[in-house]
Amino acid sequence: MSRRWVQNGQVVLPDRVVEADIVLEDGLITLIAEADQDRAQQRELAAEALRAGTGEVIDATGSYVLPGLIDIHCDAIEKEVQPRPNTLFPLKMSLIEFERKLPVHGITSMYHSLSLGVGLSLRGDHLLTEMVELIHAYRSRRAMIRHGIHLRYEVAHLEGLPIVERYIHEGKIDYLSFMDHSPGQGQYKEEGSFERYVMKNQGVDVYEVKEIVTDLLERQRQVDWRHLEALGRLAAERGISVASHDDDSAERVDQFIRFGVNISEFPMNLETARHATSRGLYVCVGAPNVVRGGSHDKNMSAAAAITAGAANVLCSDYHPAAMLAAVFKLAVLLERAGTEQGLAAATAMATLKPAQALGVDRLVGSLELGKKADLILVETFDGYPMVRRTLVNGTTVYESNTYFRAT
Known part of the structure; x- marks a missing residue:
């Protein structure tokens, strides 16, 4: 079983934006932890998985997490x-x-x-x-x-x-x-x-x-x-x-x-x-x-x-x-x-x-339990949105976290 934790992001749900952590397992969203107690518990599990080499933590600090x-x-x-x-x-x-x-x-x-x-x-x-x-x-x-x-x-x-x-x-x-x-x-x-x-x-x-x-x-x-x-x-x-x-x-x-x-x-x-x-x-x-x-x-x-x-x-x-x-x-x-x-x-x-x-909302289209783990991490620069990371079916298919200042 592959397990990933997306932590510290501003998660865009169908009806609101919340600070939450998301758990992804085998290509699906299995948990959206909003409560402090739930998030603390998941972070302990994430730390254990990292030590065992069986999980990945994706830091979404400073980013919105969208479907x-x-x-x-x-x-x-x-x-x-x-x-x-x-x-x-x-x-x-x-x-x-x-x-x-x-x-x-x-x-x-x-x-x-x-x-x-x-x-x-x-x-x-x-x-x-x-x-x-x-x-x-x-x-x-x-x-x-x-x-x-x-x-x-x-x-x-x-x-x-x-x-x-x-x-x-x-x-x-x-x-x-x-x-x-x-x-x-x-x-x-x-x-x-x-x-x-x-x-x-x-x-x-x-x-x-x-x-x-x-x-x-x-x-x-x-x-x-x-x-x-x-x-x-x-x-x-x-x-x-x-x-x-x-x-x-x-x-x-x-x-x-x-x-x-x-x-x-x-x-x-x-x-x-x-x-x-x-x-x-x-x-x-x-x-x-x-x-x-x-x-x-x-x-x-x-x-x-x-x-x-x-x-x-x-x-x-x-x-x-x-x-x-x-x-x-x-x-x-x-x-x-x-x-x-x-x-x-x-x-x-x-x-x-x-x-x-298109009749595919049972599988994709929102960050909800049981749906496919298709999500994007978005940061803004002077108000303009840019994708930091894209996951499809729980797999990272694009990532860019590095910028430099031209001299």
Whole structure:
């Protein structure tokens, strides 16, 4: 039996922050000692184990102890595969190098967001299926963190539908979202916004983009929404969480609820976010939006939605480093808005709430007895949070306690 003691930390529980010691055994949290008597007893046991060479003490003095962050929507692996146009790197190298970065940011569960639709990098059928198979095989053999697969299906990509169906039946995906990035609605409601995006990101001219738009709108008209509804319900029945994406109206939310959706990703405005919340959906917003103080596309403010009670899940979207920074920024904003336990509430949005949304909260997402020992030690420097140590399943996968002053 392996036993570790995490001592002297400010432990972030689901509803409060307390000074406590945590005992980890065989990859699980077996005790959270808050009372002085319990802590003294555990320290005696820890000292005995150290003398016998059968235990480890992790000193969390000066640090917060948080559950490992759970990122349910992040497409940053696409940039690892293709950091510049026309520069595809080997998929195995990309996955392994991307994985090594995540514990540094405190992310212990990553649901890689892979887009099935016409586009750049991994967004074509061939590379996407290769990456799904690679992640599925890799995570069963060895891993630094917990890997999940979030399949983002562009509904107008008609040829991709059999791939979605196959992965649902094979159980190779953990999360499915329906996307519709056609012009005139959702993210591209403003006239000309879709055309500008495509010309910028795919390097096409105004004539080529007209052909792309014409083709996309024709494909969108051919979407069999009843088939997609049945597919969403099948996924939900098999324990795969289902999400809508870029909802821009209450009617859109209601439509996708019929698809078995339990998550609304990035609603376009506060009214839609509030409606999704009122219908019992988890509402996911981006950590970069919180950190930057607003949407890069001039859409809904994530912080405004959270403080209004209209959003409750944080994801990194495209920038994993933003997750932890957003948690600590939100803690301050929530306390200013009247939340007594701001850090606990903000942490839950990046840990417990996403775990609940994906149905894995029995195992991960909070520091509670019997759950997996996924946790991070975080210290702050001038108010900015930095990870000192990351443990997954009770094993240290990242540690950095040494800094020097340049001269």
